[in-house]
Amino acid sequence: MTATGILDLFAANLERDPDRALFTFVDARGQDTAAYSADALARRAEGVRALLDDLGWVAGDRAILVYPPGPDFVVALVACLMAGVVPAAVLPPGPAGGRGGEKAFGAAVQDCRARGILTSTDFDQLRRLAVDSGAFPGFVWPDVAWHCTDTAGERAVSLRRWHRPAVPGEAAVLQYTSGSTATPRGVIMTHGNLLAEMSSNAVDFRLGRDTVGVSWLPQYHDFGLVNAILSALSGNMRLYSLSPLDFVRRPALWFETMSRVGATLTASPNFGLDLAVRKTTPEQRAAWDLGPLATLVCAAEPIRAATVDRFLGDFAGSGLRPECFCPTYGLAEATVSVSSWGRSRVAVDAEAVAQGRVVRVPEQRADGARANVYIGCGGITKPGSRVRIIDPETRLPCPVDRIGEIWVDSATKAAGYFDRPEESRDALYARVDGESDPRRYLRTGDLGFFAEGELFVTGRRKDVIILRGRNHYAEDLEESVRRCHPAIRPGGVAAFALETAGEESTAVMVEVALFEGCDAVAADGVAAAVRRRLALDHQIGAATVVLVPPGTVPKTTSGKVRRHACRALYEAGELETAITVPSGVRR
Structure with a gap:
């Protein structure tokens, strides 16, 4: 059967190997607290799906998923996909969300016109206590019902009742942007987007049945949701899942777990590498075995050469091989990856960069002038995709020695922003001027250039300070x-x-x-x-x-x-x- 929806990959996984563990959840002490096979996960999800049916929810309704890290989130995600309900994972409102986190949560609920909010009993109790104690002064909670899913029980698995999208372009999930520069917007990731991403990930990151992944990436962020959780559901790996809060408190947990389970795949933004260097000791690193690690994906924020050098140097004693380091570029609107396996680094004259030009220089300059060192994010490998460097003002292609905006078109380009047609048209269906390119591109808002066949990212266009x-x-x-x-x-x-x-x-x-x-x-x-x-x-x-x-x-x-x-x-x-x-x- 040809897959038309992301859950078809999970169904194939379930039929092929129902009792093999897919997810193992690890606590703050490094102990495995719960393991779910495909069958166990499906039975629990069927119970939550029955709850959604009892509530009268139908395919196309939107649900906000608010869970602390753990299995309840994954169960609710699968249940929504079973019912055709479009899930939107968000950062739980509260202290973990940082300043203004509840406002971003409220904006997402209102924006997608959520039918309801799915959560766990423990979190719902904490939320009620926080509200009663006045922890959210001035915040008006959305008038939307909360439903606890962890008490739904199990049901027999019935594949024929699972929702199958009529077309691959049907919305699968909403991924709310982080709101780093604007009000959060719901990126519509379609089933076709996700199927293409899973296929590309399997090839680009060398994933398969024998892959052992360890991830502390947040479940509500596209990097963690798509490239960890959905990838495991689709059969690309067995996943050990850690809480990002536990990682931040004690980064050694990440390495202890990888060493213990023989991880072959993991991922981290740049700040995670920096934190690992600062918060682990040489004695700890000497005790860990990272030799089996084949792929360490680094993405989600600018990759700093100094951070990479410190990290690879300090963890060499753990058996970490430099060749496993995989710089990658992506964003939610591209579901998620654009390029991967960067192997180059280039030094560019800092004064030239300030003028939007690319002038290659040695990293250590005899004249003492400053050079910016950039880590390459690899080539473009997705079938049929094209990435271009475009002048954001004129919309004309940039010469090879100019920095411009990164424009992307591929099978994983999202359908748009939920209920925002004009923004979708401007950001995801842009036309290149000055030539007859028929494609419509995603304007990433990131600036960069190509060199040595790789994409280099210099920064966010909106974060440029002009003096x-x-x-x-x-x-x-x-x-x-x-x-x-x-x-x-x-x-x-x-x-x-x-x-x-x-x-x-x-x-x-x-x-x-x-x-x-x-x-x-x-x-x-x-x-x-x-x-x-x-x-x-x-x-x-x-x-x-x-x-x-x-x-x-x-x-x-x-x-x-x-x-x-x-x-x-x-x-x-x-x-x-x-x-x-x-x-x-x-x-």
Whole structure:
């Protein structure tokens, strides 16, 4: 039978090997707490599907999935697909969601006109206690019913009752963007998108029945949902699943688990590699065996050469082979990957980058001038796909020595944003001017270039800070200052533009350890270190420095800094405890 929906792959997996473990969930201590075979997962999902039937839900309805990490989420996801209900996974509202997390949750519920919210009994009780205690002041909860699915029990599996999409273009899941630059939007991933992604992943990442994956990626983020959970459902791997909160608290858990189970596949954004280096010891690394690891996918945020070098160097003693490192580029609107297996790194003159040009130079320059080092994200391997570098203003193709916006067309390009036809047309169906290319492209909003047959990503277009005609990438400014002073927390730095007297200037928000003890003298010291580094690396003569407590800098579900949210908080005066050292001022 030809697969028309993503659940057809799970059904084939179920019929082929019903008792083989697909998912194993690992707790904070590194102990396996639950293991689900395809049959056990299907029986539990049938129970939740019966609940949806009893509630009167029908194919095409939308459901918001709000669960802590664990098996209940996977069960509810499969149940929705069985019923033809379109699931939308979101970050649970509460402390884990960070500042404003409940607002993003509420916006998603309203945006997709959810029929209901599916959750677990434990989380629902915590939510009720938080509401009763006034933990969400000023937030109006959506008038939508919550339903606990963990008490639904099991039912016999009946494949003939499973929903089969009439066409591959039918919506399968809604993936809400993280809201790093705007209100969250629901990306419509179709069954055809997901089938094409699963097929490409199996080839590109060398997946199969013998693949052993370990993932701490959030279940509500496209990287974790599609490339871990749905990939395991489709038969591409056996997955050991860790809580991202447990990983952040104790990164050693990731490596302990991989060493214990002989992981052959894992994945992490750049910040996860950095955290692993900072929060593990040489003695721990020497005890782990990462020799079986064949693929370590790194994606979801800019990949920093310095981070990669430190990570591969520090974990060489664990048996980690450099050739398993797999830089990859992707985004939700591309369901999810665009390119993979980067093997090149290039150094580009920093002054040229500021002017939008690509001028190759040695990494260590004899003249002492600064070079930006970029990690390649590989070639374009998906059948029938095309990726182009386009001038975002003129919509004309860029010459090979120019940086432009990355435009993508492939079988995995999402159908659009839910109930946003104009935004969908502008962002996912863009036409290249100046030639007769018949394709319609996804405008990624990311800037980059091609070199040596690979795609290189330089940054987000909306995060470029323009000072006196020169382009400065926020990521580059943050990388320069995150270790310029011992009080700065490396993962809590955000650079953004401010407008003063009609001119754009720079602000840098830094989280400071032991913030309570930071007086005016200490604040001046941090600000001076930040400005000194910006002047040396980027020739930025002045900047406003904002010191904030740990955990203040807003981030997306994948750990990316929400720079526009940082600017909004600063300009609205909502950073009540912040210490601001204005440009050119000592406190």
